[in-house]
Amino acid sequence: MAKEKLLGFCKTSVEGSHSLWVLATFIHGQTEFPEFSAVLMLDDVQLLYYGSNIKKFVSRIQQNSNDGNDEAAYEGSYIVAGDMYDSLKWRSLHLKVLSNHSVGVHVYQRMAGCELNDGKPSPIMEWDAYDGTEAIHYNMRNHTFNALWPASIWKELKLETARLIYTNIYQPICIKTLKHYLNEEKNIVMRKERPRVRLIQKTDRDTGGVTVSCLATGFYPRHINLTMLRDGRPITEQDLTLGEVLPNGDGTYQLRRSLSVSEEELREKHHYTCTVTHLSLDNKLDVSWEPEDDPDNVFITVVIVLVLIVFFTTFIAAFIICKRRHKECPRVRLIQKTDRDTGGVTVSYLATGFYPQHINLTMLRDGQPITEQELTVGEVLPNGDGMYQLRRSLSVSEEELREKHHYTCTVTHLSLDNKLDVSWGTEDRTNT
Known part of the structure; x- marks a missing residue:
């Protein structure tokens, strides 16, 4: 048949x-x-x-x-x-x-x-x-x-x-x-179960490239739309490794899409997004990823942002007053940077584009909150457009990677009806 x-x-x-x-x-x-x-x-x-x-x-x-x-x-x-x-x-x-x-x-x-x-x-x-x-x-x-x-x-x-x-x-x-x-x-x-979305990144140390996988799991009913985009444009199915909708064994389903990104393409610093729509979601769910910038570029960017903040303080303050009664949902990005000398990874979660500025961003390991002593904790910073951003980073050693922990970033904000969970996990890295 x-x-x-x-x-x-x-x-x-x-x-x-x-x-x-x-x-x-x-x-x-x-x-x-x-x-x-x-x-x-x-x-x-x-x-x-x-x-x-x-x-x-x-x-x-x-x-x-x-x-x-x-x-x-x-x-x-x-x-x-x-x-x-x-x-x-x-x-x-x-x-x-x-x-x-x-x-x-x-x-x-x-x-x-x-x-x-x-x-x-x-x-x-x-x-x-x-x-x-x-x-x-x-x-x-x-x-x-x-x-x-x-x-x-x-x-x-x-x-x-x-x-x-x-x-x-x-x-x-x-x-x-x-x-x-x-x-x-x-x-x-007739029940509806919301998908949990995880970004899984696997580095090929021989080629320097990366395989980025978007995994949506725990959803019901089984029909789901999962699209991967590069710089806001849909990536064709010919460029992706397409999985099928599979049962989890608990009455829910999972679906995976994977993309191979070469070392040359990583240097081009494209912006990748996983977009999920499902009957259980009021709005589409976007989870983004991009390679970490070089340290020099990060320093230059920070200096420029600080100069713009000082220069446009008056205009930003006026714009914030106008936006006071509005709510803007945060966009959450996962940024992962591998230290090739130690084999460890720095995982950063960046929530950006939200208003008002108060936000809770918690990182968990296997469902347990990670203490702030283990994290690099940033402050809530203005974006320059009346919105805000907040970053949390965690250094994961090569030994800890082998233990295959499950990491989650949980975001709560006035603009969200429910908390937003974005997860990350490591594949078996013995073949990398």
Whole structure:
């Protein structure tokens, strides 16, 4: 069965859209698995399992969910399971003969189900595959067959009979079961979990380049947009290492995007941003990174900023008075600088562009606050545009890097409804 269909069947990607799918398998040949098995899925939550060896449905619903009265749903599921078992057995035998497969193990699969889009039921849908090759695709508008097996194509009378069965039996059962479980499991499938975003940087000491990874984790539902930008422009997917949305094992998901930055590109001092949008977020979440400037450039920049502050004090004061009633959200940047002599790293978190000037910026190691004695603590400084900035830095030794601690910068500010967490961790560095 096409990989993109299996990856995309969960309809939690759009708010108000939910789906119910049966994933069924019939096996010819001797294996340790039952001849026929099926799994019932609500969005990405497994509800029931059925095996021909046990001839009954087994609930896969979490104990704390509202699964007290499933008899009505089970009744429809048993009808569908029985019909599906007979159908898969007959069709797989038919294609086995057409394909001259007399020995070995052969698998016939089916994915069938329905959707509710903002309360409106969809037609029933179905995909069949034999040994991984799509055999039949059915919806209410057409019923198509793979041309590899022209002898399996149905005649008009059989197609009309199938349409009546799907319309009058299977679709009502599917929609009724979907509504039942959607009501029972609404606390699970309709919840929203905010993503936590981490920037992970790995230096290649042979080339001097860096791999920067943006990891969004702990989010639900599974659909998320994660974009990486260079100087405000989207980086093409051809330049990125693209991961897939993967389950965490606790009902949430994770997604990773990685970019290789050469030593030459590092010297060009581009500004990189990871932008995340998700149903749980009111606004997009931006986490930025750029290579640390050279010490001479930092000194020159500081001198220029100080001169501008002195020169424009009067204008800045007037602008601050005008902005007194406004709130500006901080932008948080992670700046990492590797000391090639010691192998250690200096990690700096810079919150900038915020107003009013009071802000809390705390750094944690494995969830525990890091004392100020360990940090290089900057003061809240004006940006020159009526906004402010604050920096905290931590020196991490090479030995501490090997211990693979998890570092977090937590920011609270009047402009934020919730605290903002930006995390950083180290990969296994033995191969660098």
